[in-house]
Amino acid sequence: xxxxxxxxxxxxxxxxxxxxxxxxxxxxxxxxxxxxxxxxxxxxxxxxxxxxxxxxxxxxxxxxxxxxxxxxxxxxxxxxxxxxxxxxxxxxxxxxxxxxxxxxxxxxxxxxxxxxxxxxxxxxxxxxxxxxxxxxxxxxxxxxxxxxxxxxxxxxxxxxxxxxxxxxxxxxxxxxxxxxxxxxxxxxxxxxxxxxxxxxxxxxxxxxxxxxxxxxxxxxxxxxxxxxxxxxxxxxxxxxxxxxxxxxxxxxxxxxxxxxxxxxxxxxxxxxxxxxxxxxxxxxxxxxxxxxxxxxxxxxxxxxxxxxxxxxxxxxxxxxxxxxxxxxxxxxxxxxxxxxxxxxxxxxxxxxxxxxxxxxxxxxxxxxxxxxxxxxxxxxxxxxxxxxxxxxxxxxxxxxxxxxxxxxxxxxxxxxxxxxxxxxxxxxxxxxxxxxxxxxxxxxxxxxxxxxxxxxxxxxxxxxxxxxxxxxxxxxxxxxxxxxx
Amino acid sequence: xxxxxxxxxxxxxxxxxxxxxxxxxxxxxxxxxxxxxxxxxxxxxxxxxxxxxxxxxxxxxxxxxxxxxxxxxxxxxxxxxxxxxxxxxxxxxxxxxxxxxxxxxxxxxxxxxxxxxxxxxxxxxxxxxxxxxxxxxxxxxxxxxxxxxxxxxxxxxxxxxxxxxxxxxxxxxxxxxxxxxxxxxxxxxxxxxxxxxxxxxxxxxxxxxxxxxxxxxxxxxxxxxxxxxxxxxxxxxxxxxxxxxxxxxxxxxxxxxxxxxxxxxxxxxxxxxxxxxxxxxxxxxxxxxxxxxxxxxxxxxxxxxxxxxxxxxxx
Numbered sequence: 001x002x003x004x005x006x007x008x009x010x011x012x013x014x015x016x017x018x019x020x021x022x023x024x025x026x027x028x029x030x031x032x033x034x035x036x037x038x039x040x041x042x043x044x045x046x047x048x049x050x051x052x053x054x055x056x057x058x059x060x061x062x063x064x065x066x067x068x069x070x071x072x073x074x075x076x077x078x079x080x081x082x083x084x085x086x087x088x089x090x091x092x093x094x095x096x097x098x099x100x101x102x103x104x105x106x107x108x109x110x111x112x113x114x115x116x117x118x119x120x121x122x123x124x125x126x127x128x129x130x131x132x133x134x135x136x137x138x139x140x141x142x143x144x145x146x147x148x149x150x151x152x153x154x155x156x157x158x159x160x161x162x163x164x165x166x167x168x169x170x171x172x173x174x175x176x177x178x179x180x181x182x183x184x185x186x187x188x189x190x191x192x193x194x195x196x197x198x199x200x201x202x203x204x205x206x207x208x209x210x211x212x213x214x215x216x217x218x219x220x221x222x223x224x225x226x227x228x229x230x231x232x233x234x235x236x237x238x239x240x241x242x243x244x245x246x247x248x249x250x251x252x253x254x255x256x257x258x259x260x261x262x263x264x265x266x267x268x269x270x271x272x273x274x275x276x277x278x279x280x281x282x283x284x285x286x287x288x289x290x291x292x293x294x295x296x297x298x299x300x301x302x303x304x305x306x307x308x309x310x311x312x313x314x315x316x317x318x319x320x321x322x323x324x325x326x327x328x329x330x331x332x333x334x335x336x337x338x339x340x341x342x343x344x345x346x347x348x349x350x351x352x353x354x355x356x357x358x359x360x361x362x363x364x365x366x367x368x369x370x371x372x373x374x375x376x377x378x379x380x381x382x383x384x385x386x387x388x389x390x391x392x393x394x395x396x397x398x399x400x401x402x403x404x405x406x407x408x409x410x411x412x413x414x415x416x417x418x419x420x421x422x423x424x425x426x427x428x429x430x431x432x433x434x435x436x437x438x439x440x441x442x443x444x445x446x447x448x449x450x451x452x453x454x455x456x457x458x459x460x461x462x463x464x465x466x467x468x469x470x471x472x473x474x475x476x477x478x479x480x481x482x483x484x485x
Numbered sequence: 486x487x488x489x490x491x492x493x494x495x496x497x498x499x500x501x502x503x504x505x506x507x508x509x510x511x512x513x514x515x516x517x518x519x520x521x522x523x524x525x526x527x528x529x530x531x532x533x534x535x536x537x538x539x540x541x542x543x544x545x546x547x548x549x550x551x552x553x554x555x556x557x558x559x560x561x562x563x564x565x566x567x568x569x570x571x572x573x574x575x576x577x578x579x580x581x582x583x584x585x586x587x588x589x590x591x592x593x594x595x596x597x598x599x600x601x602x603x604x605x606x607x608x609x610x611x612x613x614x615x616x617x618x619x620x621x622x623x624x625x626x627x628x629x630x631x632x633x634x635x636x637x638x639x640x641x642x643x644x645x646x647x648x649x650x651x652x653x654x655x656x657x658x659x660x661x662x663x664x665x666x667x668x669x670x671x672x673x674x675x676x677x678x679x680x681x682x683x684x685x686x687x688x689x690x691x692x693x694x695x696x697x698x699x700x701x702x703x704x705x706x707x708x709x710x711x712x713x714x715x716x717x718x719x720x721x722x723x724x725x726x727x728x729x730x731x732x733x734x735x736x737x738x739x740x741x742x743x744x745x746x747x748x749x750x751x752x753x754x755x756x757x758x759x760x761x762x763x764x765x766x767x768x769x770x771x772x773x774x775x776x777x778x779x780x781x782x783x784x785x786x787x788x789x790x791x792x793x794x795x796x797x798x799x800x
Contacts, residue, residue: 070685092675107694
């Protein structure tokens with residue numbers, strides 16, 4: 001075996017991001033590492049590359065322990081990683097960016113060796129960038145930058161090539177081309193591991209799939225077997241019997257909208273994150289947007305809340321404000337509880353709540369604090385504790401509580417269950433139901449966890465590749481075909 | 486098979502021709518009948534150009550903001566001044582010793598400081614300057630404290646020769662640093678500055694490169710500091726070990742155009758010259774320089790050199 005990972009463990013504070021994972025890869029193999037966002041797959045890659053140090057467990061490369069070494073030494077042993085985001089040298093040409101990857105780790109190196117040029121050109125030809133050698137990286141299309149990063153890894157002739165979300169941000173046709181390119185890289189000398197949240201994207205490309213959920217390995221088999229595994233389907237789709245949670249109620253088609261999004265698009269440079277999205281969130285109901293990581297859910301929420309520039313219009317409670325600044329939108333009652341939580345980690349629970357309720361008069365603030373503390377009794381117990389000392393689940397509760405302190409009329413919660421143990425789900429479920437019954441606010445959830453979304457939502461929007469793929473009442477939603485096909 | 490050119494600019498030979506012409510013009514300045522006052526401003530400006538270029542190597546390429554430029558400059562200057570005033574060495578030896586002392590001090594500072602991330606490296610360099618200043622004041626019996634040390638030796642009294650010494654130091658620094666940043670070493674350094682994680686994953690041990698860059702920066706800073714002591718005849722904390730002088734170095738580098746080496750040299754001369762010419766305005770002069778610097782920072786983010794590029798593009 002080229003790579004043998006045994007009992008790998010990595011903690012971030014109280015969260016076990018990688019919890020006793022073992023797997024192996026041999027030369028000539030392409031392995032897909034899949035799992036929902038927050039399942040720990042990127043952490044595994046970073047542990048292999050040495051970007052993170054494991055808390056325990058072993059990583060053997062050709063029977064040599066590499067766990068815990070620095071990335072440059074691991075690179076020297078023949079491991080190379082292509083990151084999802086990286087910054088090429090912008091003052092230099094594409095060719096010179098490749099020279100960089102070919103340089104030895106030697107200080108007194110003031111001349112390029114003669115064969116460096118031909119090796120760089122060969123790599124560019126391999127990834128199809130030979131005509132861009134003399135251009136600057138800024139002139140490359142988005143997919144071209146991904147190819148450049150891949151070429152930088154390839155010139156190092158790695159025995160283990162790690163690809164972190166190689167298809168993120170690519171269009172469907174670019175994805176296909178990139179898959180073909182990766183297929184060409186298969187060789188007896190090399191193993192390839194690619195991380196993806198998108199099962200469809202990798203199933204035809206990889207020989208074997210390791211599936212992860214909540215830091216643990218849940219499957220390790222041929223792609224078709226993994227996709228058929230009940231455990232994997234449960235992680236992606238939720239258990240079938242949970243359908244009893246589905247609310248029979250479906251909103252009237254003419255229900256007034258709390259939020260009306262029309263023709264909204266978001267681009268990050270060349271990448272299209274949101275492509276002409278129109279949808280509505282009925283007042284006083286729970287709406288969910290579901291889709292895999294990278295489908296555009298967070299971009300949609302950020303566009304609604306004015307955090308990223310977007311084209312198109314958003315109507316809030318019937319009003320279309322001309323200037324859409326993030327703080328004005330938040331003050332007007334449209335409040336986002338972001339995926340990354342963004343707590344003030346060096347402040348106490350009480351201080352975090354206080355900042356949320358900053359605009360309220362003293363008496364109202366006290367009432368609101370009592371209200372959210374009744375919703376989240378754990379937070380009341382931990383009033384004086386610093387936010388960073390809370391567990392992942394408590395941090396999520398605090399993030400929602402802080403957002404509620406702003407007395408929102410529309411509350412957007414991005415991935416309320418991300419990276420949380422199922423036991424916390426119930427606490428958050430109860431809060432969402434309590435809020436719904438209060439009738440005072442409209443809730444808009446972004447979820448990868450379909451079970452959770454279906455448990456609460458009246459209206460479902462399915463997103464894929466930045467577009468709305470399906471919209472309708474939760475009762476009419478057919479989960480099986482929507483996400484895994 | 487052709488050996489690839491290590492020159493990474495795609496603008497052809499023009500920048501080098503322009504640079505050669507500018508150096509020739511500067512070398513001819515003493516023969517153009519300019520007065521001693523102008524010559525002295527240019528001399529100081531050229532020393533300042535060296536400081537700004539050294540700063541650019543660290544920030545523009547290695548990505549590390551050095552708020553303590555005068556820690557390196559001051560170490561060089563005070564080493565030379567102490568050796569000379571105690572009659573221990575000739576000016577030439579003092580200058581070399583100053584440059585070496587700056588490198589040693591620089592490494593002692595950089596080795597622990599470069600392990601820190603984010604803004605902490607910059608803060609450590611700032612604190613180092615403050616500590617050096619306090620040490621000099623504390624040991625005023627030897628260092629002259631805040632008054633400074635008079636240096637008995639001088640290299641020459643000729644203002645023309647002094648001008649050439651400064652010009653020589655600036656040209657030497659510019660040449661060495663340009664060669665360095667255009668070499669494979671410079672390529673790695675720039676990659677480290679832009680994306681340290683990616684550089685590590687490509688197999689580069691980044692601390693090694695950063696410490697080396699710090700050494701080079703310290704060497705020329707110390708050298709110019711020591712040369713300037715013999716030009717001015719005194720070493721004092723307000724000139725050589727002062728955080729606000731360090732800030733001026735930064736402004737010079739950014740006004741000139743960072744990540745170019747040549748730009749900061751222009752910025753250094755420009756800043757000193759502007760301060761002198763606005764001198765008749767009294768206390769308004771500093772304000773004037775600051776406003777000019779602010780306008781350039783706000784409207785020409787590429788600095789003065791970046792502006793010439795815009796012009797070229799427009800054509």
